[in-house]
Amino acid sequence: MGGTGPEGRGLATRLGLAGIPAFVGSREIDRAREAVAKIRTAGVTIIEAASNDEVADRCDLVFLAVPFARAAEVVDAYRDRFRTRAVVVDLTVPLAFVDGVPRFVEMPEGSAAEHLRARLPATVRLAAALKTIPASVLGRVEVALDCDEFVCGDSPQARAAVIDTLGRIPGLRLLDVGGLEASRSLERMTLLAVEINKRYKIRTARFRVVGL
Numbered sequence: 309m310g311g312t313g314p315e316g317r318g319l320a321t322r323l324g325l326a327g328i329p330a331f332v333g334s335r336e337i338d339r340a341r342e343a344v345a346k347i348r349t350a351g352v353t354i355i356e357a358a359s360n361d362e363v364a365d366r367c368d369l370v371f372l373a374v375p376f377a378r379a380a381e382v383v384d385a386y387r388d389r390f391r392t393r394a395v396v397v398d399l400t401v402p403l404a405f406v407d408g409v410p411r412f413v414e415m416p417e418g419s420a421a422e423h424l425r426a427r428l429p430a431t432v433r434l435a436a437a438l439k440t441i442p443a444s445v446l447g448r449v450e451v452a453l454d455c456d457e458f459v460c461g462d463s464p465q466a467r468a469a470v471i472d473t474l475g476r477i478p479g480l481r482l483l484d485v486g487g488l489e490a491s492r493s494l495e496r497m498t499l500l501a502v503e504i505n506k507r508y509k510i511r512t513a514r515f516r517v518v519g520l
């Protein structure tokens with residue numbers, strides 16, 4: 309869902325290149341088709357277009373790549389439509405840009421991921437991943453990812469499902485960082501990456517853990 313934006317499209321491209329079939333979900337099927345046409349220019353043939361409704365109906369792993377400010381309404385709209393035991397993967401980062409300056413948005417539950425978890429039924433699992441990888445890297449397939457990505461979630465099964473899938477993307481090492489509370493740190497790490505990008509005039513800051 310939200311697969312037509314730079315982050316979702318970049319992810320779909322990387323999944324496709326890794327041989328993992330996926331749908332690009334959109335509110336408008338024509339926008340999804342346009343995004344898939346762009347992905348095909350990278351030589352990817354196994355990514356398909358779908359409506360968000362179809363994604364909720366058919367997918368056991370759903371990446372939520374919509375703007376943070378809209379994520380709760382999307383979850384509310386689909387909470388009773390997601391498949392039983394589906395894993396929803398939250399990519400959202402609670403940042404608001406005020407006059408171009410990124411501001412962290414404090415969530416009452418502690419993080420954006422926990423805010424979304426609170427809106428979902430127990431039959432749907434929630435994980436958080438890809439919050440610290442910029443679209444400017446994901447979407448440029450000529451750039452090696454060459455980094456770690458952190459996965460937290462409300463259950464070991466949710467984390468394992470995400471790691472099994474994303475772990476097939478070359479250059480990406482997935483680290484299981486435990487329960488959803490870890491998203492409080494991950495979401496702030498994204499703000500740090502944004503600040504590093506700004507200070508060093510780059511768009512590619514991401515993370516690698518050493519000593520592991």
Ligand SMILES: NC(=O)c1ccc[n+]([C@@H]2O[C@H](COP(=O)([O-])OP(=O)(O)OC[C@H]3O[C@@H](n4cnc5c(N)ncnc54)[C@H](OP(=O)(O)O)[C@@H]3O)[C@@H](O)[C@H]2O)c1
Pocket residue numbers: 309310311312313314315316333334335336339340372373374375376378382399400401402438439440441442443444498
């Ligand atoms: N950009 C990055 O570098 C980056 C890095 C890490 C994490 N993230 C997170 O990833 C998410 C996506 O980022 P992005 O930059 O790709 O976002 P975006 O371009 O602003 O939005 C992505 C897609 O969300 C859908 N959308 C917009 N408003 C919506 C609404 N009211 N209801 C439902 N869907 C809506 C749109 O798809 P349709 O109109 O086709 O439905 C849009 O193409 C964000 O939460 C962001 O915090 C981004």
